[in-house]
Amino acid sequence: MSTEPGPRTRRAQSQHRRSRAFVGMFAVVVGLLAVFGLAGAAASVAQGPRVTEVSVDPEAAAAASGSRLIVTTTQSLAEVDPEQVTIRPETPFEVDTSGRSVGVRFTLPLWDDTEYTVTIDDVASLGGGPTGTISETFRTPPAEMFLLQRGTDDGDMIYRTDLTGQNAVPVFRHAHIEDFRATGEHLVVSVRTDDDQAGLIVTDLDGEDGRELPLPGDGFISNLQSADRGERIGYTFSDAELDADSGRESRLFTASLGDPDAEPREIVVAGSDPRVAEWRFVPDTDSILLMSFDGSLLLTGSGADAGAATALGAAIGIDGIARGSSEAVVDRLEQPVVIDLTDAAEEPLVTPELDLGGTTSVTPLPDGSTIRTAAVLEDEVPTGRTSIAHVGADGATRTLTELRETDAVIQVCVSPSARYLAVMTAPDAVTNPYDTYRLPLPERPETRILEVADGEEVVALHGASISWCQVPPL
Numbered sequence: 001m002s003t004e005p006g007p008r009t010r011r012a013q014s015q016h017r018r019s020r021a022f023v024g025m026f027a028v029v030v031g032l033l034a035v036f037g038l039a040g041a042a043a044s045v046a047q048g049p050r051v052t053e054v055s056v057d058p059e060a061a062a063a064a065s066g067s068r069l070i071v072t073t074t075q076s077l078a079e080v081d082p083e084q085v086t087i088r089p090e091t092p093f094e095v096d097t098s099g100r101s102v103g104v105r106f107t108l109p110l111w112d113d114t115e116y117t118v119t120i121d122d123v124a125s126l127g128g129g130p131t132g133t134i135s136e137t138f139r140t141p142p143a144e145m146f147l148l149q150r151g152t153d154d155g156d157m158i159y160r161t162d163l164t165g166q167n168a169v170p171v172f173r174h175a176h177i178e179d180f181r182a183t184g185e186h187l188v189v190s191v192r193t194d195d196d197q198a199g200l201i202v203t204d205l206d207g208e209d210g211r212e213l214p215l216p217g218d219g220f221i222s223n224l225q226s227a228d229r230g231e232r233i234g235y236t237f238s239d240a241e242l243d244a245d246s247g248r249e250s251r252l253f254t255a256s257l258g259d260p261d262a263e264p265r266e267i268v269v270a271g272s273d274p275r276v277a278e279w280r281f282v283p284d285t286d287s288i289l290l291m292s293f294d295g296s297l298l299l300t301g302s303g304a305d306a307g308a309a310t311a312l313g314a315a316i317g318i319d320g321i322a323r324g325s326s327e328a329v330v331d332r333l334e335q336p337v338v339i340d341l342t343d344a345a346e347e348p349l350v351t352p353e354l355d356l357g358g359t360t361s362v363t364p365l366p367d368g369s370t371i372r373t374a375a376v377l378e379d380e381v382p383t384g385r386t387s388i389a390h391v392g393a394d395g396a397t398r399t400l401t402e403l404r405e406t407d408a409v410i411q412v413c414v415s416p417s418a419r420y421l422a423v424m425t426a427p428d429a430v431t432n433p434y435d436t437y438r439l440p441l442p443e444r445p446e447t448r449i450l451e452v453a454d455g456e457e458v459v460a461l462h463g464a465s466i467s468w469c470q471v472p473p474l
Contacts, residue, residue: 048132049073049100049123061110062140063184063416064228065284065324069104069118071134076100076126086119092324102134108324108366109416112143112163143415146171146182147447147463150435158187158207163420163449165459171207178439181226181233182467186257188213188233190221192438200235202257216253216264220438225471227281228323228416231257232302234267234288236276252276252290254302269300269309278318280470282326282341289328289341291315297330299341312344320470322364323416329364336362354397356389358382360409365418368393371452373412376402388412388423390452400455401448406430410445413469420458421450422466424473439472441465 053072061067080097094105120134150156156177161168176192189201200213219239226233234254239247253264279290300309317331326341336349356374363371369392376385384405408429426442434440445464
């Protein structure tokens with residue numbers, strides 16, 4: 001029998017023709033897709049990098065330094081130089097490039113309720129070709145803050161409000177609130193219980209989901225502070241049972257709010273007095289500036305490296321460190337000075353061009369200027385009035401407000417962006433007695449908020465310990 005193939009049937013021949021037609025059409029489609037793909041790629045290159053995604057958190061940008069605007073594009077980017085970036089209104093920034101993304105980091109908190117436009121010119125692909133311009137606009141939310149009211153009908157209360165003062169909302173109540181701080185995600189409240197025990201309660205910013213933080217023992221908490229970023233707090237602690245031979249006095253502890261089970265960590269600097277008189281978190285770092293009971297000024301870590309410290313000489317007080325800054329205003333025995341904590345360089349605090357009288361407090365601002373509170377003198381005699389002035393880095397001085405002799409200034413601090421000044425007062429101080437808390441406050445405290453630019457009063461609020469302040473009222 002022959003094994004050679006015989007003639008194809010008509011059906012087989014038809015299938016063969018269809019198969020050849022399909023293969024031919026498939027080849028045409030693939031060819032067209034390749035052409036279109038190359039054309040699309042060529043068009044993309046011809047147009048330069050285009051934006052595919054933008055990430056920015058306006059609320060976080062107004063609350064703390066270090067927030068970022070990140071723009072992702074269609075192409076891997078050549079390095080973007082800071083000279084290519086413009087921000088309106090102006091604010092200091094840093095820029096970095098990684099792959100298809102460019103990030104703009106705001107080194108200071110942004111102003112509230114303000115529209116910002118970030119423009120990046122001459123954005124180039126890593127492979128060359130035409131450049132493009134990226135422009136993104138966003139608006140920060142109106143400012144909000146928390147204040148403390150003691151002795152209400154329902155006990156002590158922390159409330160949240162805006163700058164109108166018309167939208168106050170109670171968020172936390174307790175029978176005895178000593179102090180509180182607000183972080184980006186939490187409220188941390190120092191309280192005393194019914195049996196006079198210290199407690200630290202952490203809630204979210206609406207006052208919900210409260211839990212207690214573990215404490216070093218039975219004792220007293222003071223000088224509660226929070227880092228601007230990182231959900232870290234610190235406080236000084238003293239044992240309830242304390243005598244000349246035993247017990248811990250004014251020891252510094254830190255804790256993380258992100259770990260509900262984390263034990264507090266004591267900050268101990270080898271060879272120094274363990275008792276801490278004053279301290280501050282250093283903005284945008286993991287460091288702490290502290291002054292021990294013997295007057296030693298030390299820069300140390302807040303974590304496992306806390307034992308290593310840089311000695312910065314002797315001091316009699318720490319006035320403050322501006323947000324987004326590494327420069328601390330410190331009182332030396334001879335005069336107040338400004339210390340750059342990055343290299344320990346030091347220079348005298350600038351002298352105001354106008355004699356402010358007897359200065360009682362100095363609040364540093366990020367641009368090197370300061371807010372100074374002073375007793376108004378006439379013929380070198382105190383008048384009872386208090387002036388609050390802005391002193392520029394060059395000494396230029398302008399008075400923001402002057403309080404009458406019947407009102408006492410308790411604390412001065414600025415908003416995170418340094419746009420506003422908060423002045424806590426005791427109106428009619430003679431008839432406005434302090435309560436008997438461990439951190440006493442006047443029975444009728446008032447917090448006046450002013451514009452730093454011109455001293456114009458924005459609002460006067462009933463309450464104390466505004467959350468803008470980095471330290472408790474003294």
